[in-house]
Amino acid sequence: MASLSTAPTFTSAPHYHTSAPSTSALSYMLFFSPKKSRRKLTAVFCSAKPRRARPDYVPNRISDPLYVRVFDTTLRDGEQSPGASMTSKEKLDIARQLFKLGVDIIEAGFPAASKDDLEAVKMIAKEVGNEIDENGYVPVICGLSRCNKRDIDAAWEAVKYAKRPRIHTFIATSEIHMKHKLKKTKEEVVETARSMVSYARSLGCPDVEFSPEDAGRFVSLSLSLFNLMLE
Numbered sequence: 001m002a003s004l005s006t007a008p009t010f011t012s013a014p015h016y017h018t019s020a021p022s023t024s025a026l027s028y029m030l031f032f033s034p035k036k037s038r039r040k041l042t043a044v045f046c047s048a049k050p051r052r053a054r055p056d057y058v059p060n061r062i063s064d065p066l067y068v069r070v071f072d073t074t075l076r077d078g079e080q081s082p083g084a085s086m087t088s089k090e091k092l093d094i095a096r097q098l099f100k101l102g103v104d105i106i107e108a109g110f111p112a113a114s115k116d117d118l119e120a121v122k123m124i125a126k127e128v129g130n131e132i133d134e135n136g137y138v139p140v141i142c143g144l145s146r147c148n149k150r151d152i153d154a155a156w157e158a159v160k161y162a163k164r165p166r167i168h169t170f171i172a173t174s175e176i177h178m179k180h181k182l183k184k185t186k187e188e189v190v191e192t193a194r195s196m197v198s199y200a201r202s203l204g205c206p207d208v209e210f211s212p213e214d215a216g217r218f219v220s221l222s223l224s225l226f227n228l229m230l231e
Contacts (some may be wrong), residue, residue: 006191017102019028028118033048034171038197050211054067054102054135057140057205059166059208069104070102070105070187071104071105071142072098072107073107074098075094075124076095076107076108076109076110079109083150088116088119088120088123091108091109091120091124092123092128095108095127096127096128098128098139099131099133099139103139104140105166106124106139106141106142107141107142107143107144108120108121108124108125108133108141108143108158109124109143109144110143110144110145111145111155112145112151113150119141119158121141121155121158121159122158122159122161124141124164125161125165126161126162128141129159129161129164130161130162130163131153132163136163139164139165140162140166141159141162141165142159142167142168143155143156143158143159143167143170144170145167146171147169147192147193147196149196151169152167152196152199153204154201155167155168155169156204156205157202159205160204163203164207166207167200167205167208167209168208168209168210169197169210169211170210170211170212170213170215172189172214173189173213173214173215173217174214174215174216175217176214177213177217193212198209
């Protein structure tokens with residue numbers, strides 16, 4: 001078990017590997033000795049290639065086939081973990097850190113869930129969603145909604161203040177969910193999804209994401225919905 005103290009005592013100065021080239025992307029590793037050991041701490045600097053230029057953000061399209069767009073849902077799905085609920089200030093603080101990490105899309109919450117969550121997402125959209133770094137990067141701020149007008153209205157009310165707002169709407173597509181939770185037929189689910197994505201776009205949101213919930217149980221319907229949404 002290694003231990004790290006806030007003020008470690010070294011037997012000699014740390015050793016640094018100095019052959020790493022000067023580059024904008026540089027990583028390093030710190031190796032700490034076992035607790036109570038008199039061994040030295042060694043810092044090894046690892047060279048890294050310069051970062052690829054981030055392609056211009058275009059909804060539903062990435063011009064660089066080697067670029068991976070990062071969608072982070074810490075502030076929404078992560079908050080569902082036991083004991084992980086956050087205050088609005090805590091969510092804003094985490095959103096700021098995600099911005100510093102360069103995350104492409106920040107799913108900031110579920111605005112229809114509560115007035116507090118709507119206000120938290122709105123605050124993130126206004127502050128973090130309008131921050132621009134020296135390379136012109138600004139994160140997409142996303143709000144989750146079910147496929148109904150009330151949820152979509154709440155999501156748009158929260159994210160519309162961001163430079164790059166997104167509404168993420170979803171509906172269950174497995175047979176068990178359609179029958180027992182939604183009490184809808186397959187045809188009704190398809191029509192609901194189609195109409196609600198269209199409704200989200202009609203509000204003025206240029207970036208709408210659709211997800212089929214529990215999709216793995218009914219893959220054929222989920223693929224059909226994806227094709228429909230792309231149209």
